[in-house]
Amino acid sequence: FRYLAVFLGLILMAPDSMAQEDTGSSPQERRYVCITMVTQVLRCGYLIDDDGREITLETPEIGVIILPKSDVISIQDATEGARSQSLNPSSQRAQQSILNPDRAPQSSRYFFAPSALPMEQEEGYAHLNPLLLNVTSQVSENLMLGAALSWVGFGATLKASARLSDEVYGSVGAMGLVGFYDLGPTFFPFVNLTRGNQNNHASIAFAALNFDGQVSPMINFSACKEINPRVWLITENYYFADPMLFSEQLLLSVGGRWWKNNQNRLGEFALMMMITEDGEAIPIPWLGTTWPF
Secondary structure: OOHHHEEEEEEEEHHHHHHHHHHHHHOOOOOOEEEEEEOEEEEEEEEEEEOOEEEEEEEEOOOOEEEEEHHEEEEEEOOOOOOOEEHHHHHHHHHHHHHHOOOOOOOOOOOOOOOHHHHHHHHEEEEEEOEEEEEEEEEEEEEEEEEEEEEEEEEEEEEEEEEEEOEEEEEEEEEEEEEEEOOOOOEEEEEEEEEOOOOEEEEEEEEEEEEOOOOEEEEEEEEEEEEOOOOOEEEEEEOOOOOOOOOOOEEEEEEEEEEEEOOEEEEEEEEEEEEEEEOEEEEEEEEEEOOOO
């Protein structure tokens, strides 16, 4: 009887053991998907859970996230490793520049002063600051054209760039405005030299501000340093040989530019310091916004 009991016990235990072995030998494969959101963002990752109200996704960029299903347009299977991205055209252009270590979403301009670097052909940007609204496009490999509107007038901008050697560029250009309020025309020609790549570069420029019949020659030194793929440190500085508007002799500035992924734009902030002929220091905050396209 004892042997019969042992034999029956082994028979009853066998199915459980086999089931455990089968379960361990064929684990369930995780599904990799890309989810299109109403915010024009494509979220990609492993589908962890879908309870009908929320979707849990393990992304390669930031780990596990929870998405409201009411904000989902579609869910599609995707190649493992596909990454999240914006479906907004301007954001896509910026994201491509950010992911490429040799590119930057904005390298042709510092805060106001231009660099000699060109953009890629057919790229462009719209820039807004307290003094000026400017829309610029790279119409050919070396030529950039734009339109400008400011408190003193409206007009156009132009810059022609040339690569002089490895990581050395030169450009000539100008901004011309037709004056408002009986003001004369404003003309701002310049020539500059830039050394570096799109993320890290420095420029020296010679220019002359022609405003309402007065002329003020100036020298500009500007530089940009990448802190990380979405943040840049910028300095822009001027020496005026013949101050005219505010008795300004020097204008010094330091600040930064950063990519706002959720708003598809670049933000800018700087603290500028105007030094007058009398030695008075006047702090001036600078705010700017750029939309690459």
